[in-house]
Structures are given as C-alpha cells and as structure tokens.
Amino acid sequence: MADHHSxxxxxxxxxxxxxxASQLGMWAFLITEVMFFGGLFGGYAVYRMQYPQAFIEGSHxxxxxxxxxxxxxxxxSSLTMALAVxxxxxGKRNALLTFLxxxxxxxxxxxxxxxxxxxxxxxxxMIPGPNFHMAGATSSNVEIFYSFYFAMTxxxxxxMIIGIGIILVIMRMAWxxxxxxxYYTPIEIFGLYWHFxxxxxxxxxxxxxxxxxx
Numbered sequence: 001m002a003d004h005h006s007x008x009x010x011x012x013x014x015x016x017x018x019x020x021a022s023q024l025g026m027w028a029f030l031i032t033e034v035m036f037f038g039g040l041f042g043g044y045a046v047y048r049m050q051y052p053q054a055f056i057e058g059s060h061x062x063x064x065x066x067x068x069x070x071x072x073x074x075x076x077s078s079l080t081m082a083l084a085v086x087x088x089x090x091g092k093r094n095a096l097l098t099f100l101x102x103x104x105x106x107x108x109x110x111x112x113x114x115x116x117x118x119x120x121x122x123x124x125x126m127i128p129g130p131n132f133h134m135a136g137a138t139s140s141n142v143e144i145f146y147s148f149y150f151a152m153t154x155x156x157x158x159x160m161i162i163g164i165g166i167i168l169v170i171m172r173m174a175w176x177x178x179x180x181x182x183y184y185t186p187i188e189i190f191g192l193y194w195h196f197x198x199x200x201x202x203x204x205x206x207x208x209x210x211x212x213x214x
Contacts, residue, residue, distance in 0.1 A: 019185050026189045030196050037200055040155070044148045044207065054141030056212035058149070061126065063117060067209040070113050074198045077106035085191045088174075091181030096174050103194070104167045107160055114157055121146070149208055156204060159197045166190055 048055045084099035125133040128147045133139075170187060173179065179187065 022185050022189050026192050030192065033196060037152075037155075040148070040152050041203070041207070044152070047144055047148065051141040051144060052212070055145045058142045058145030059209060059212055061124070062149070062209050063120065064209050066113050066117055067205055070110050071201065071205050073106050073110045073113070074201050077103050077110070078195055078198045080106060081191050081194045085184070085188050088179050088184035088187040089181060091179075093174060093177065093179070096179070096187070097171060100167055100171050100174065104164055104171070107164045107167070111157060111160055111164075114153065118150075152204055152208070156197065156200055159200070163190075163194055163197055166193075 080099045080102040084096055084103060087095035087099060121127060125131055126146055128143050128150065132143050132146070134142055167190075170190060173186065
C-alpha cells in the first residue's frame with residue numbers, strides 16, 4: 001500500500017488509522033485512571049466529612065512550602081512537555097530532546113522534594129502503622145488522614161516514576177531519529193499521560209495541604 005510508511009504497524013492500513021487508534025487507547029486508559037483516583041478522592045471526602053478536625057490537624061503538619069514548590073515544578077513540566085510535543089511536530093530533534101530532558105529533570109526534582117517530605121514524616125513518626133505517634137485525642141483519626149496522604153501521593157509518585165521511565169525511552173528514540181514532522185505519535189500520546197499526572201497533583205495539593213488551613 002502506497003501510504004504504508006515504515007512507522008505504521010502492520011495491522012493498520014494508514015498512518016491516520018494508527019494515530020486515531022493510539023489516541024483512543026490513551027483516552028480509554030486515562031478514563032480508567034480517573035476512576036482509579038476518583039475512588040481515592042471519594043474515600044478522602046467521606047472521611048474528611050466524618051473527621052474534619054483531625055484532617056485539618058493532619059494537614060497542618062504538612063510542609064506547604066515544599067508542596068507549593070512541587071506544584072510550580074509540575075506546572076513548568078507541563079509547559080516543557082507541551083513544547084516537546086510542539087517541536088516534535090516541527091521535526092526539530094535538538095529542541096525536542098532539550099525539552100524532554102527538561103521535563104525529565106523537573107519530574108526528578110518533584111520526586112526528590114517528595115522524598116524529602118516523606119523522610120520528614122518518617123523521622124516525626126507520622127507513617128501510618130505501629131510506629132505512628134502523635135499526641136492528642138484525635139491522633140487515631142489523624143492517622144487516617146496520613147493513610148490517605150501516603151496512598152494518594154504515593155500512587156501519584158509511582159505514576160511520575162513510570163513517566164520518567166517512558167521519557168527515557170522516548171529520548172532514546174528521538175536520539176535515533178525515530179521521529180519526524182510526519183510521525184510523532186508516541187510523544188503526543190505520552191504528553192496526554194504526563195498532563196494527566198500533573199492535573200492529579202493540582203487536585204491533591206489543595207485537598208491535602210490547603211483546605212482548612214488559616
């Protein structure tokens with residue numbers, strides 16, 4: 001077939017069909033991710049309404065400065081990812097690699113800051129479990145808050161780690177000149193994933209760090 005280019009998989013007839021299938025597959029995956037995180041958000045909302053004071057107390061022990069810095073870092077990474085997609089569409093390999101590297105660095109910075117936060121909670125005995133310790137009558141309910149905190153931010157961090165791994169693969173492909181202005185589907189599809197992960201954090205930050213603080 002005349003338009004069956006080398007980057008079109010054998011089970012697709014055209015590049016357009018492959019692109020549309022890739023888009024559909026990613027959006028279907030993101031919908032399942034929305035339902036996955038939605039369950040956590042729903043559980044958080046139920047327990048927050050049941051133990052509002054304990055959740056407020058728990059949030060006061062989070063470092064709002066580090067959380068705000070991480071929010072800014074992820075917003076910047078969304079910009080660099082968008083620029084990576086843009087330059088892949090233009091077929092400019094060097095610019096594409098530059099913004100992929102910047103996105104990777106920003107993602108690593110986010111994870112590094114999150115590791116610092118986790119280490120603080122470990123040393124302060126705020127990890128849910130037998131070693132959890134906090135003075136006060138609501139300590140057991142505050143532990144529920146931290147159970148949600150570590151579950152939600154931990155799963156988000158896992159998505160970030162997976163994203164960084166995929167960026168490394170895409171960077172290798174870009175270095176090998178596997179992309180052009182005619183074929184950039186993997187970068188655009190991955191961009192949707194990266195933006196989704198960033199959006200999840202935009203919801204996590206106010207829910208965990210801001211609501212109830214004065």
